[in-house]
Amino acid sequence: MVTCLADLMRPSVGFSAIRLLERAGCRVTVPEQQTCCGQPAYNSGEIDAAVPVAQAVIETFEPFDYVVIPSGSCAGMLSHHYPALFEGEWRERALALSAKTWELTRFLTEVALLPAPKRAALEAAVTYHDGCAGLREMGIQQQPRQLLQEQCGVQVQELTENQVCCGFGGTFCARMPEISGKMADDKLNHAVASGAKVLAGGDLGCLLHLAGRAKRRGLDLEIRHIAELLAGNPKGPGIGEGRQ
Amino acid sequence: MKVASQDFLQQAHEALRAKDKVERRDLLGQFMPAARDAAANAYGDFDGLRAHMKRVRGHTTEHLAHYLQQFEEAAVAHGNQVHFAATAEQLNSTVLSICQTHNARRVAKGKSMVTEETGLNELLLKAGLEVLETDLGEYIIQQAGEAPSHIVGPAFHKSLAEVRELFLAKHKLGERALESVSDIVEEARGVLRERFLAADVGIIGANALIAEHGTTMLVTNEGNGDLCANLPPVLIICTTFERLLPRAEDAMALQRLLVRSATGQSHTCYTSFYSGPRREDDVDGPLETHIILLDNKRSDILASDYHEILDCIRCGACLNHCPIYIGVGGHAYGWVYPGPMGSVLTPLLTSLEQSHDLPNACTSCGRCAEVCPANIPLPDLLRDLRQEESAQQLKPARWRRGLRLHAWLLRQPVLYQRLTGWSMSALGLLGKRRGAFRRMPFASGWTSQRDFPAPEAGGTFMRQYAARKRRGGRRG
Numbered sequence: 117m118v119t120c121l122a123d124l125m126r127p128s129v130g131f132s133a134i135r136l137l138e139r140a141g142c143r144v145t146v147p148e149q150q151t152c153c154g155q156p157a158y159n160s161g162e163i164d165a166a167v168p169v170a171q172a173v174i175e176t177f178e179p180f181d182y183v184v185i186p187s188g189s190c191a192g193m194l195s196h197h198y199p200a201l202f203e204g205e206w207r208e209r210a211l212a213l214s215a216k217t218w219e220l221t222r223f224l225t226e227v228a229l230l231p232a233p234k235r236a237a238l239e240a241a242v243t244y245h246d247g248c249a250g251l252r253e254m255g256i257q258q259q260p261r262q263l264l265q266e267q268c269g270v271q272v273q274e275l276t277e278n279q280v281c282c283g284f285g286g287t288f289c290a291r292m293p294e295i296s297g298k299m300a301d302d303k304l305n306h307a308v309a310s311g312a313k314v315l316a317g318g319d320l321g322c323l324l325h326l327a328g329r330a331k332r333r334g335l336d337l338e339i340r341h342i343a344e345l346l347a348g349n350p351k352g353p354g355i356g357e358g359r360q
Numbered sequence: 361m362k363v364a365s366q367d368f369l370q371q372a373h374e375a376l377r378a379k380d381k382v383e384r385r386d387l388l389g390q391f392m393p394a395a396r397d398a399a400a401n402a403y404g405d406f407d408g409l410r411a412h413m414k415r416v417r418g419h420t421t422e423h424l425a426h427y428l429q430q431f432e433e434a435a436v437a438h439g440n441q442v443h444f445a446a447t448a449e450q451l452n453s454t455v456l457s458i459c460q461t462h463n464a465r466r467v468a469k470g471k472s473m474v475t476e477e478t479g480l481n482e483l484l485l486k487a488g489l490e491v492l493e494t495d496l497g498e499y500i501i502q503q504a505g506e507a508p509s510h511i512v513g514p515a516f517h518k519s520l521a522e523v524r525e526l527f528l529a530k531h532k533l534g535e536r537a538l539e540s541v542s543d544i545v546e547e548a549r550g551v552l553r554e555r556f557l558a559a560d561v562g563i564i565g566a567n568a569l570i571a572e573h574g575t576t577m578l579v580t581n582e583g584n585g586d587l588c589a590n591l592p593p594v595l596i597i598c599t600t601f602e603r604l605l606p607r608a609e610d611a612m613a614l615q616r617l618l619v620r621s622a623t624g625q626s627h628t629c630y631t632s633f634y635s636g637p638r639r640e641d642d643v644d645g646p647l648e649t650h651i652i653l654l655d656n657k658r659s660d661i662l663a664s665d666y667h668e669i670l671d672c673i674r675c676g677a678c679l680n681h682c683p684i685y686i687g688v689g690g691h692a693y694g695w696v697y698p699g700p701m702g703s704v705l706t707p708l709l710t711s712l713e714q715s716h717d718l719p720n721a722c723t724s725c726g727r728c729a730e731v732c733p734a735n736i737p738l739p740d741l742l743r744d745l746r747q748e749e750s751a752q753q754l755k756p757a758r759w760r761r762g763l764r765l766h767a768w769l770l771r772q773p774v775l776y777q778r779l780t781g782w783s784m785s786a787l788g789l790l791g792k793r794r795g796a797f798r799r800m801p802f803a804s805g806w807t808s809q810r811d812f813p814a815p816e817a818g819g820t821f822m823r824q825y826a827a828r829k830r831r832g833g834r835r836g
Binding site (some may be wrong): 353 | 369372373376382386389390683684687688720721722723724725726727730743744745746747748749750755759760763764766767768769770771773776777780784791792793794795796798803805806808809810811812813814815816817818819820821822824825826
């Protein structure tokens with residue numbers, strides 16, 4: 117599943133994920149009718165609007181062996197929150213989808229392993245932001261660090277307070293922008309203090325929010341999704357950066 | 361206490377502008393979680409203890425009537441008088457009438473969030489009584505005329521310099537330096553000792569009610585609770601039924617969880633059990649004791665989908681771990697209980713209409729639930745309240761319409777992809793040079809704080825993917 121944010125804002129995350137999965141020996145399909153997992157409505161309490169979206173996702177992905185998502189929060193939505201939306205037959209279908217849903221980096225370290233890379237190490241100081249849903253709902257913590265080490269030869273320079281939220285929170289960031297901005301600043305200040313030039317993460321929501329704030333503050337940080345780094349030395353601009 | 365939660369955003373705005381306070385809270389947000397983690401790790405199977413307590417609480421709630429009766433009978437057998445108060449007003453008037461029966465003039469209070477909730481002090485003061493808070497934090501904020509900013513450390517927001525100024529202004533004790541923390545504590549101690557001895561009535565709260573013995577348990581670090589309980593001739597314990605536990609050993613399990621989660625200590629300086637009035641051969645203790653059990657909508661909560669919030673043991677760990685609480689501080693929440701537990705309790709104990717911003721002051725990051733010693737699914741309860749906000753049409757209408765339109769559009773993949781394909785290509789082209797926009801129509805909430813990153817050039821993923829498949833198809 118390509119998340120709605122990757123689809124709209126950062127297609128290279130989707131293509132990078134496909135390349136990684138193919139390198140790990142998978143046959144990859146992105147169903148044409150997929151759109152989004154329904155988190156915006158769900159997290160904002162519009163549960164009845166989220167239910168038919170979830171049903172459409174369940175139907176769309178039923179024919180596949182695995183559903184792999186380059187996002188901890190969307191994977192968490194399918195794995196943990198869909199089953200809670202339903203009772204009866206739909207709950208069974210939601211549970212079946214939950215059982216085969218994986219976040220990308222965990223899938224690549226536990227199910228379909230990536231072969232050793234044939235390219236040179238990435239020459240960059242990298243820090244990593246753990247998205248909260250990935251960290252707490254999907255158990256994603258050591259996997260991206262391990263992959264960055266094995267695939268890119270990069271040792272992550274850790275952020276202080278790396279288990280604290282960056283302040284994105286879906287609609288929260290627009291409904292309470294001032295508080296959200298303060299939280300982004302804390303995260304970005306830690307990133308700058310880490311000495312890293314690249315801030316990587318597994319969730320585009322967090323990354324777009326942080327990149328937008330970094331741009332506003334004029335910080336010199338390249339912000340990228342981890343799939344872009346793992347798939348090969350990325351050449352295009354980082355998130356929110358221009359082409360000049 | 362008057363509810364000001366409807367002004368959360370404005371209060372948060374003001375809190376974020378006071379930079380020295382923001383720095384103090386940031387330190388709190390680093391220190392308290394570190395202390396809690398160290399204590400939980402040193403304990404060993406802390407999660408096992410949490411799960412055990414959850415089962416004990418579940419059992420107690422299931423047999424509430426039984427344990428309540430057992431507690432009452434045992435407490436009465438010890439000579440306590442047990443009162444039930446359905447509302448905040450009833451608790452307050454019960455306390456007042458006890459004070460009036462004894463012609464009391466001076467009341468010494470230990471820290472009690474329940475009496476903050478009912479606004480007891482205000483009523484007693486109006487009735488002409490002298491009311492003195494004796495917990496150091498509560499004493500400080502009482503002198504300053506403020507509300508608690510934290511349920512464990514009510515005066516966490518005050519700096520040493522502010523407390524010094526306050527004491528110099530309020531205490532008529534002549535020239536003193538009050539330069540160190542110990543000078544300040546010593547001064548408060550001196551003032552408070554006099555008042556303990558002069559008090560006619562002592563009021564305290566409870567951390568647990570032990571059904572098998574009819575006793576109440578209180579943990580404090582300052583010992584002020586014991587002085588309030590033992591020196592004045594009349595003791596009133598203000599509490600609520602969700603503190604009830606079957607056995608003394610359950611209260612000890614609670615104590616292990618509570619103290620580590622609250623302050624990172626293995627135990628507080630004092631853990632006290634109060635059984636009732638002085639017996640014939642006792643050398644000290646109150647002559648008369650009252651226990652008032654407040655309901656204030658808790659029976660309704662118990663019967664609702666939010667019943668798990670009644671498992672809260674008031675440790676404050678969810679506050680210390682919440683980046684939003686740390687960001688804006690307790691006063692921004694506008695009532696007695698702030699942070700994640702407060703954002704659940706405030707709408708339930710006051711009204712959602714007045715406080716519906718609070719359940720939205722949450723990114724669903726899950727850190728509160730991760731550390732909650734009572735294993736309360738706080739982010740889920742907050743989401744349920746957001747659902748209720750929507751059902752009661754309290755959410756801003758344009759948000760609601762926008763979210764519902766978006767969800768509808770998601771189920772029309774062809775239309776969705778046509779619309780997004782076109783608009784993202786346009787945005788990608790427009791934003792190619794700078795990589796981001798300073799302003800964006802319909803996204804002022806986003807762009808007030810951040811630039812809007814431009815989509816990558818080349819159109820949406822789905823559009824590019826379809827094009828690749830077509831090309832691949834022709835080739836194949």
